[in-house]
Amino acid sequence: MEVRQRRSFTEDYKRQAVELVVSSGRSVMSVAKELGLRDSVLRRWVDKLRQEPASAAWRPTTQTTPMSADQASEIARLRQENERLRMERDILKKSIANLCRNPDMSFRFIEDHREAYPVRLMCAVLEVSPAGYYAWRERPVSARATSTAMLLAEIRQVHRDSGQRYGSPRVHAALRTQGRGASRGRIERLMRRHGIRAIMAPPRRVRTTDSRHNLPIAPNLIARDFTAAAPNRVWLADITYIPTAEGWLYLAAVMDLFSRKIVGWAMRDHMRVELVSSALSMALRQQRPGAGLIHHSDRGVQYASHDYRAVLAAAGLTASMSRKADCYDNAPMESFFHTLKTELVHHRQYQTRAQAQRDVFAFIEGFYNRTRLHSAIGYIPPIEMELKAA
Incomplete structure (x- = not known):
């Protein structure tokens, strides 16, 4: 009988999971289901952290300002007017490319969006009559x-x-x-x-690799062969950045090449060796790989440092590094960071690093690893690919 490996969680993971419950107001059951946890486990983490001294890093605060009745009434009126103008703008934006003054297409647009906008408002904007729309609705449908x-x-x-x-x-x-x-x-x-498309955003780049050092450089054992015969044979590692009003939040991640699962991650306000070491420690703790695993990264000073190489050696991992200034030598990790940015980060404006941490944690553990269909592994989620090899 197959024995399922017991999952092991870092303190970073536990705290971010609790953040999703405390800061978003979601139920323990909902968050646990998203992360693939048992309700009782997540509830125990929440209870434990709530008993700790209040911490601004995870306990949200609220402030209220008294408001007069006239101010409240004016704000309500302005919000109502703004909502009406927003709906008119959205109607025109969504319809202009497809309608071309064709009544049937206008009626189809109204039908498709009748739950989002008032019918009479759409008819007025599209210059068709409500009676004509309702007559169109009564026709037999093929x-x-x-x-x-x-x-x-x-x-x-x-x-x-x-x-x-x-x-x-x-x-x-x-x-x-x-x-x-x-x-x-x-x-x-x-x-x-119908204007249904994947959210995208233009890329913004910040340099995260400092290869101008005299530390030892490992040979490139991957040579752009981005395949692995089984889990925990080849891991890829890299660093990226996330902008917030408080400054940069840096994310170090470790990917299993076989399943494309992010097996380790860490987020800090710096790019020192401790950042990448924490991500690697998480991967080692969760995956428990055997000796001989190839660990591939760029030539950054963090990955070439004595402390990081010592962790690799202690775990029996073999170091591999990309050629200088060649991002294509670590293409799957670049692809993951591109996905993270275009599907999440570029559509947010984070005021604090804590907000960004909660979002990135939910994206990696609740969506990317467990739900998102990955094109490189036959349009299945990474965790399903990993389980297939178990």
Whole structure:
């Protein structure tokens, strides 16, 4: 009988899990399900940390300012007016590319968005009559139109469940796993017609690799062969940055090349050796790899340092490093950081590092590792790929 390996968690992991409960107001059951934890385990962590002295790093504070009745009334009126203008703007923005003054297309747009905006407001903006719209609704619906409406609803649900991060390839893969036989081309056309697209953002770069040192450099044992026969044979490591109003938050991550799972991570306000060592320690504690595992990174001073090489040697890991200034030698890690930035970070404006830590933790442990369909492993989540090899 197969024995399931007991999971081991770092203090960083526990604290970030508690953050999701305390700061977001979500239930213990909801967060535990997202992270693949037992309710009782997460509840024990929450109770333990609540007994500790209050800490600004994780315990939220609230402030209220008295407001007069006139001020409250004016604010309510302005909010209502702003909401009406926002809806008009959104209606025009979403419809202008597709409608072209075609009544049928206008009516279809109204039908698709009737739960989001008032019907009469949409009719006024699109210059069609409410009576014409309701007459259009009463017409018999063809089998093809019914099928298309059902497929569109399923597409919207998958897109919504992914946090709007999925484009047509991943939506198609997700529907295929649910037994939906629609072609990728049809899904792509529907998504384009209805303005359903993956959230994206332009890249911003900050230098995180300092290879100008005289420390030992390990040979490149990967040579851009980004395949592994089983879990815990090859790990990739790298550092990235996340902007906040308090300054940069740096993220060090360790990826298992076989499953593309992030097996270790650490977040700090610095890029010293302790950052990458913490991420590696988490990976070693959770995965417990055997000797001979290849650890591949860039030539950064953190990875070449004596302290880091000592950790690798103690664990029986073999060091490998990319060529100088060649990001393609560590392409899967670059791809993960690109995903993190375009699907999360570039759509946020973090006031504090603690806010960014909560978001990144939820993305890695609750979405990327457990839910997100990964194209490099056949459009399944990394944790499913790992379990297949168990």
